[in-house]
Amino acid sequence: MVLSGQIKAVVEELLQPFLEREKFELVDIEYVKEGSNWFLRVFLDKEGGIDIEDCGRASEYLSKKLDERDPIPDAYFLEVSSPGAERPLKKPADYNRAIGKNVCFTTYEPVDGAKEFEGRLESYDGQTAVIVLHGSNKRQELPVSKVASARLAILF
Structure with a gap:
């Protein structure tokens, strides 16, 4: 069984080149089961805020990298979004x-x-x-x- 922490580490590693290129900040990664479905949620931000186009580009990039590496054994939904106005404080x-x-x-x-x-x-x-x-x-x-x-x- 693949642990949530391992998945988060792999996702962060895969996303790092994109984050550096786009000057985005990785706020958080969640890999959670809700009901019968698994969700991989990635929260990004940047100076001035992140918009839907930014999330779309990040989602396409990450989806391609995840398909190439295939680190997650379960079927899951990928969601890339802003952390919102009530952004979590993690780091x-x-x-x-x-x-x-x-x-x-x-x-x-x-x-x-x-x-x-x-x-x-x-x-x-x-x-x-x-x-x-x-x-x-x-x-x-x-x-x-x-x-x-x-x-x-x-x-x-």
């Missing part, structure tokens, strides 16, 4: 780029009695994210090791 560069922006964090276990935090990301040092919480202006330190998910947040 240190994502956190650094989000400083000063509204974010939403969830943790694996409670931190100071809560597991969800929304506010403005004040700082990030690789180990700890500091958020100024909405509504209270309280500064909340979150150890990155306890963060289950982090994303940009849109305020309405």
Whole structure:
């Protein structure tokens, strides 16, 4: 059985020349089963944002490379898209780029009695994210090791 992590690594390797040529950023790769179907989802971005034509070019390139190498034993649907306005924060560069922006964090276990935090990301040092919480202006330190998910947040 091929593991999801192995598939992600192969997809990233196959996509790398395209990313470099087009100056795209790989935000995330998911290989998940939903119902009876498998989905390979690739999220890309670039300076100024990614559009449908960019996604189409990336999808064609990746589909051709996947057909040549055939690293995935299951039938699957390939989806290439933008990470959206509420982009996930996965890598240190994502956190650094989000400083000063509204974010939403969830943790694996409670931190100071809560597991969800929304506010403005004040700082990030690789180990700890500091958020100024909405509504209270309280500064909340979150150890990155306890963060289950982090994303940009849109305020309405």
